[in-house]
Amino acid sequence: MTEDLSGIWTLLSPEERRQVVDNFTIHSFKKNQIIYLEKEEPEFLWCLLKGKVKIYKDGVCGRQQILRLIRPVQYFGYRAYFAQEPYVSSASAFEASTLGAIPMDVVKQMIWQNPKIAWFFLGELSHNLGNSDSRIVNLTQKHIRGRLAEALIVLRDSYGYEDDNITLKIYMSREDLANLSNMTTSNAIRTLSGFVNEKLIVVDGRNIKILNEGALRKISKFG
Numbered sequence: 001m002t003e004d005l006s007g008i009w010t011l012l013s014p015e016e017r018r019q020v021v022d023n024f025t026i027h028s029f030k031k032n033q034i035i036y037l038e039k040e041e042p043e044f045l046w047c048l049l050k051g052k053v054k055i056y057k058d059g060v061c062g063r064q065q066i067l068r069l070i071r072p073v074q075y076f077g078y079r080a081y082f083a084q085e086p087y088v089s090s091a092s093a094f095e096a097s098t099l100g101a102i103p104m105d106v107v108k109q110m111i112w113q114n115p116k117i118a119w120f121f122l123g124e125l126s127h128n129l130g131n132s133d134s135r136i137v138n139l140t141q142k143h144i145r146g147r148l149a150e151a152l153i154v155l156r157d158s159y160g161y162e163d164d165n166i167t168l169k170i171y172m173s174r175e176d177l178a179n180l181s182n183m184t185t186s187n188a189i190r191t192l193s194g195f196v197n198e199k200l201i202v203v204d205g206r207n208i209k210i211l212n213e214g215a216l217r218k219i220s221k222f223g
Contacts, residue, residue: 007073011116023106029093035077037090042081044101048072051097052159052170056179057089066180067135068128069094069158078104079125094170142220147181148191149219152201154180156210164209171206 012020026049029035035046038057053070067089070076080087081104111118142150152168159169172180178188195201200216202209210216 007075008117008120011114011120012110013114016110016114019106019110020102023102025101027099027101029097029099031093031095033093035091035093035099036087038088039086041086042077043104044077045075045104045107046077046091047075047100047102049098049100051099052094053091053097053099054094054176055089055091064179065182066176067132069154069180071158075124078107078121079128081108082121082125094172094176144181144183144187144191145194145219146222147183148177148188148195149216151177151181152208152210152216153213153220155208156213161210166209166211168208168210172208173206 008020009017029051035053036042048070050072053076054066055068055070055076056064056066059065068076070091077087077091107117111121155168155170155172161167162169174189174192175185177192178185181188183191192201192203195216196203198215200210200212202211
């Protein structure tokens with residue numbers, strides 16, 4: 001737990017650490033299993049211990065927009081509680097994942113007791129808000145190539161490579177790539193094929209190998 005909750009653990013007193021241990025529960029989720037749904041009431045501070053999680057919102061015509069990717073060890077699911085509102089997005093497991101959960105009323109009590117915890121979450125929320133602002137601009141102003149290149153770079157920065165140092169350590173359907181890039185699945189497929197023809201990537205089923213990361217970053221930057 002010291003490693004899994006390292007972001008918060010070092011800020012806690014011995015009594016607060018005991019409080020966390022007594023209220024900490026482990027949950028296992030299968031691939032694509034829902035963690036929470038939009039409009040549900042927030043109950044827990046979630047921490048991804050192992051696996052991959054997506055935060056998403058259902059849009060018009062059943063289309064889904066992936067808002068954020070969660071990697072170990074990141075906290076999520078608490079903003080709505082602080083805002084005193086239901087969830088405005090949903091969360092599900094990209095793959096079999098293990099999560100830890102602490103009831104938000106316990107977190108609230110620790111915040112009242114320890115200002116360092118309040119500053120921790122203030123920093124987390126501020127960081128996420130800054131990323132969201134940048135992502136909104138990128139998704140609305142970049143051309144299709146720039147959006148897909150950015151999605152591939154986000155996957156690389158979030159989850160890294162396999163041992164071969166070129167294969168992304170996440171396996172996404174074309175639909176999920178499209179949902180991450182704010183485009184239709186057909187456009188995602190065509191753009192991926194273009195990157196393959198330019199020898200920037202190699203696609204083998206859901207495996208994507210990045211051959212020229214520098215070029216992808218340039219396309220992502222300039223859109």
